[in-house]
Amino acid sequence: MPFLEIESLQKSFGAQTVVHHFEMTIDQGEFITFLGPSGCGKTTILRMIAGFEIPSAGIIRIDGKDVTRFRPNQRNVGMVFQSYALFPNLTVAGNIGFALKVAKRSTAEIKSRVEEMLHLIKLPHLADRYPRQLSGGQQQRVALARALAGRPKVLLLDEPLSALDAKIRVSLRSEIRALQRQLGITSIFVTHDQEEALSISDRIVVLSEGRTAQIGTPFEIYNFPNNRFVASFIGTLSLLPALVVDARNGRLSVDGQDVVTNRPLNGAAVGDAVTVALRPEAITLQPQSENRNNLDAVVEEVGFLGSVIRIRARLNDAVLSLDMFNNPNQPPPELGARVALSFSQDDLLVLDAAVAAA
Amino acid sequence: MKSSRLGAWVALAIGAIYFLVPLIGTFEFSLRMRRDQYSFDAYAIVFADPRFQATLGYSVMMAILTIIVGIALVVPTAYWIELRMPKARPLVEFITLLPLVIPAIVIVFGYLHLYNSSSFLPFTANERSTDVLLVCSYVTLSLPYMYRSVDTGLRAVDVRTLTEAAESLGAGWTTILFKVIFPNVRSGILSGAFLTFAVVVGEFTMASLLDRPAFGPYLQLVGANRAYEPSALAIIAFIVTWASMGLIQIFARAPKGATAAADRTT
Ligand SMILES: Nc1ncnc2c1ncn2[C@@H]1O[C@H](COP(=O)(O)OP(=O)(O)OP(=O)(O)O)[C@@H](O)[C@H]1O
Ligand SMILES: [Mg+2]
Numbered sequence: 001m002p003f004l005e006i007e008s009l010q011k012s013f014g015a016q017t018v019v020h021h022f023e024m025t026i027d028q029g030e031f032i033t034f035l036g037p038s039g040c041g042k043t044t045i046l047r048m049i050a051g052f053e054i055p056s057a058g059i060i061r062i063d064g065k066d067v068t069r070f071r072p073n074q075r076n077v078g079m080v081f082q083s084y085a086l087f088p089n090l091t092v093a094g095n096i097g098f099a100l101k102v103a104k105r106s107t108a109e110i111k112s113r114v115e116e117m118l119h120l121i122k123l124p125h126l127a128d129r130y131p132r133q134l135s136g137g138q139q140q141r142v143a144l145a146r147a148l149a150g151r152p153k154v155l156l157l158d159e160p161l162s163a164l165d166a167k168i169r170v171s172l173r174s175e176i177r178a179l180q181r182q183l184g185i186t187s188i189f190v191t192h193d194q195e196e197a198l199s200i201s202d203r204i205v206v207l208s209e210g211r212t213a214q215i216g217t218p219f220e221i222y223n224f225p226n227n228r229f230v231a232s233f234i235g236t237l238s239l240l241p242a243l244v245v246d247a248r249n250g251r252l253s254v255d256g257q258d259v260v261t262n263r264p265l266n267g268a269a270v271g272d273a274v275t276v277a278l279r280p281e282a283i284t285l286q287p288q289s290e291n292r293n294n295l296d297a298v299v300e301e302v303g304f305l306g307s308v309i310r311i312r313a314r315l316n317d318a319v320l321s322l323d324m325f326n327n328p329n330q331p332p333p334e335l336g337a338r339v340a341l342s343f344s345q346d347d348l349l350v351l352d353a354a355v356a357a358a
Numbered sequence: 359m360k361s362s363r364l365g366a367w368v369a370l371a372i373g374a375i376y377f378l379v380p381l382i383g384t385f386e387f388s389l390r391m392r393r394d395q396y397s398f399d400a401y402a403i404v405f406a407d408p409r410f411q412a413t414l415g416y417s418v419m420m421a422i423l424t425i426i427v428g429i430a431l432v433v434p435t436a437y438w439i440e441l442r443m444p445k446a447r448p449l450v451e452f453i454t455l456l457p458l459v460i461p462a463i464v465i466v467f468g469y470l471h472l473y474n475s476s477s478f479l480p481f482t483a484n485e486r487s488t489d490v491l492l493v494c495s496y497v498t499l500s501l502p503y504m505y506r507s508v509d510t511g512l513r514a515v516d517v518r519t520l521t522e523a524a525e526s527l528g529a530g531w532t533t534i535l536f537k538v539i540f541p542n543v544r545s546g547i548l549s550g551a552f553l554t555f556a557v558v559v560g561e562f563t564m565a566s567l568l569d570r571p572a573f574g575p576y577l578q579l580v581g582a583n584r585a586y587e588p589s590a591l592a593i594i595a596f597i598v599t600w601a602s603m604g605l606i607q608i609f610a611r612a613p614k615g616a617t618a619a620a621d622r623t624t
Contacts, residue, residue, distance in 0.1 A: 052522055072525040079526040085519040089541035099527035150527060 001064075003028035003186050004049075004154055009058035011044050018044050019210045022058070029184040031177065035197040036207035037233070042190045045207075046156050049188065051075050062153050078147030080157040084139040086131035092118070092142050093127040099150030117145040120179060137168040144176065148183065155180070155187040161196065173200050194234050198222060206230050228351045231277050238320040239351075242276045244268050250345070252276065255315040259293040261348040268350065275351045280310065282347035283322035285339050293348065295320075295341045299333045313341060381596070388589035400590040409576055410591075414559075417573035420489070421558040424496040425551045428504045431497065433547065436508045437539055440517050454505040457498050462563040469495060470567065488568055495564045496554075503553035511546020512539075548609040552602040560595055 002025035011019040019041045026032055034042040047053040049060055051072035060068045067075050086095050096117050097110045105113075118124045121141040131139055140160055147155060160176070161169040177200040180187050191197050197204050198218040206213040206221060206229070213233075214226045225231035232239065242259075245251040247270050250261045254276065261276070268274045297313035297320065309332050313320050320341060324332070333339055391399040404410050439446055457465070473481035473491060481491040517539065524534045540547070565572035577595065581588040 050522075050526055052525075072522070073528045073530060075526075076528070077526060079523065081519055081523065083516060083519055085516065085523040087520060087523070087538055087542070088515060089538075089544075098524070098529075102528045102533055146523075146527070 002026060003030075003063055005059070005061040006045075006049070007059040007061075009045065009048060009060065010056045011041075011048060011053060012056045017056075017210065019048075019055075022210075022212060024205065024212075024215065026186060026188070028186055030186055031180055031200065031202045032188045033197040033201040033204045034188060034190045034207060035194060035204050035233075036192065036213075038192060040207045041210040042192075042207055043158055044210075046158055046188060046190055049154065050077050050079050050156055076150070076152050078150070078152035078155045080140070080143050080147050080155070080160045082159040082162050084131070084136070084143045084163075086139055086143055086146070088131055091128050091130055092123070092134070095131065095142055096145045096149050098146060103150065113149055117149050120148075120182075121145045121175075136164050137172055140164065140172065141175070144179070148179075148185070153186065155185050157187065157189045159190055159192070161191070161193075169196070176200070198234070206233060208233075225277075225349070225351075228275065228277075231349060231351060236280050236321055237277045238280070238318075240276050240278070240315070240318045240320070242274050242350075244270050244272045244274060246270065252348075252350075254295065255318060257295050257315075259295065259348060260345045261350055262345045263348060263350050265350050277349040277351055278320060278343060278347060280321040280323040283320065283341050283343045285311075285322075285324060285333065286342055289342075292342050292344055297339055297341050299335055299337045299339055302332050302335065304332075313339060384589045384592055388586055388593055391586040400586040401594075404580075404587050404590050404594065409571075413571050413573045413576035416571055417559045417561075417565075420493060420496060420572065421555045423493045424500060424558050425554050427493060428497050428500055428554055429508075429547055429551070432501070432504045432508050432550070433540065433543065434535065436505060436512055437517065437535070440509075440512050441521060451505070451509075454501045457500075458502050462495075462499065462561075463567070465495060465498065466564050466567045482568065485570075488570060492564060492568055492570055492572075495568075496558050496561065499561065499564070500550075500554035500557050503557065504550040507546045507550030507553065508543060509546075511543035514546075515542045545609050549606040552606045556599045556602040559598060 004024075004026040006022060006024045006026075009019060009022040010017065022041075022045055024032075034045065036042055044053060048055050051067070051070055051074075055068060058068070059066060062075065062077070087098065090098065093114050097114045100110045100113055114127070115124070118127055121144060123138060123141060126134065126138065126142075131142070134142065140163075144157075144160070157176070161173055164172065173196055176189075189197075189200070198221075201218055203215060203217055204221050205215050208229050214221060214230045216224075221230060222234055225234065228239070231237050240254050242252045242254045244265065245253050245258070247265055247268065250263070250265065252259050252261060252274070259276075265274070295315065297315050299311060300314045300319065301312040303310040303312075304326070307326055308323050309326055311322050311324065311332065313322065322341065388400050389396040389398065391397060391403075435450070439450055469491060470482065473479050475483045481487045520538055520542070521534055524538045529537070560574055560577070561572065562574035562578055566575040566578070573595075577588070577591055580591055
């Protein structure tokens with residue numbers, strides 16, 4: 001049975017509708033990520049679940065109970081903010097114990113719960129510090145403990161790592177994920193960083209302009225994007241114009257060269273113009289083998305990124321990116337060299353014609 | 359570089375002379391009550407005067423009431439505007455500045471006109487209700503100082519996000535106001551309170567026209583009838599004011615953690 005149900009949620013500010021018909025069910029203990037570009041409505045949906053915004057239409061149910069009209073303080077939903085939002089006048093312990101104090105729990109209970117939370121976030125020695133005496137990463141961990149101390153039903157995190165520097169961001173996100181697994185708490189994490197989303201989520205919701213573009217596991221979202229928006233937003237993707245030659249066998253013409261795809265054509269018929277897409281890691285420069293596609297191209301740019309070398313290769317009227325692993329025994333091709341790009345028939349995505357046109 | 363620094367020192371010196379010479383003169387004069395010899399006789403007389411104690415006591419009482427009413431009025435208002443009606447801020451700022459623009463005497467004539475003993479709200483009918491009216495007028499008078507200090511304090515913290523954080527942790531409005539907002543704008547509230555204190559203790563027009571035994575009218579009375587005591591009173595009033603200012607500095611500068619630590623022990 002789903003734990004958090006959202007039914008045709010909608011939100012308008014004045015005449016502008018920023019969330020259109022958002023639908024989703026989330027199981028207990030799931031870790032969901034909302035991913036999308038700035039302004040796509042991630043925060044707005046999260047704030048409706050938290051109760052800070054009232055939906056223009058739709059229903060939100062938590063654990064079977066309709067909470068759509070509940071005030072934020074009646075929902076028992078924990079929230080972690082990008083700016084930490086710790087109470088500056090309270091110590092770390094005071095902050096973590098806030099929810100329990102508001103709920104009028106006994107001093108002994110508050111004390112033991114605060115200690116437990118401090119251990120979970122691995123800061124047991126900082127109980128008496130004030131927020132301004134902590135680093136950003138420590139403050140955010142305290143904020144996490146504060147949100148979790150009252151045993152909320154759902155944990156919401158709005159870009160909790162954006163204010164931190166890259167290294168801490170990576171270590172803290174796996175800490176958050178580990179803690180979430182340990183407590184089994186249903187969580188929604190907002191980010192516009194696709195790597196973050198791919199690395200920690202059970203499922204990702206990709207949003208675009210207030211609409212759901214796709215919901216799926218990181219594996220599904222990355223490998224089987226439903227549409228052009230998702231395909232181009234997640235990871236790097238080269239888009240190429242193509243013509244359908246033989247719809248039944250998936251034969252296409254790209255740049256005048258024949259290729260075959262094993263992916264669905266989404267209803268395109270012979271003679272239709274479609275957009276096909278390729279991930280850079282799907283292409284190799286190794287000589288062709290059985291059942292692979294080959295495209296002749298010219299090397300236009302070689303970018304040395306360390307472990308990976310990213311090459312841009314030009315066809316007549318399109319450009320492709322491809323990645324090869326760095327190998328000291330095999331120098332990358334020269335600029336201007338003619339190369340044969342080889343890729344599997346399974347890796348050639350055909351994007352939904354309707355969405356691709358958008 | 360050098361000449362500009364010299365200019366700064368000259369400006370400072372001129373300011374200091376402008377400010378200090380009358381003060382020193384007044385102080386020196388207040389010490390000359392006894393012939394041919396400096397003494398604190400004038401101060402002794404002032405302190406011994408029962409009216410001095412009574413009027414100062416009355417004014418301090420009025421100031422404290424004004425501060426309490428002012429805080430209760432201004433903090434929730436400023437908080438609400440910051441949180442829910444940021445667009446209304448310019449209007450509210452304008453309104454709170456009006457008492458600086460409209461002379462006190464105009465305000466008090468308005469009061470007398472509205473609330474005289476034959477009106478439907480006869481505030482001036484007896485002394486207690488006149489005191490109420492006086493406190494209200496002092497709240498108005500101190501509004502510019504109180505509102506500004508509190509508003510500055512509120513803007514220094516992210517009121518909106520802190521409110522949301524507290525709400526999501528289960529807190530209701532009173533808890534948010536007393537446990538989150540008040541403690542975090544404490545220094546703003548305190549500086550507003552001290553400014554209010556300084557304004558109210560020496561206030562003359564309102565108290566005089568409402569005929570209440572306040573310190574301001576007493577100062578004026580003594581000033582009109584005595585020679586040395588007014589100087590002594592001026593110095594005393596000056597010290598009271600500066601003590602208030604000094605307290606603002608101390609509380610405004612105290613690190614947040616330190617004031618919060620003091621909070622917890624109380
Ligand atoms: N209170 C509001 N009044 C009017 N418009 C708003 C309000 N809050 C959000 N919006 C609009 O709603 C849209 C979605 O905003 P939202 O904050 O949800 O985006 P987001 O996906 O969280 O973006 P970001 O990644 O930049 O945080 C934006 O166009 C924004 O301008
Ligand atoms: Mg946002």
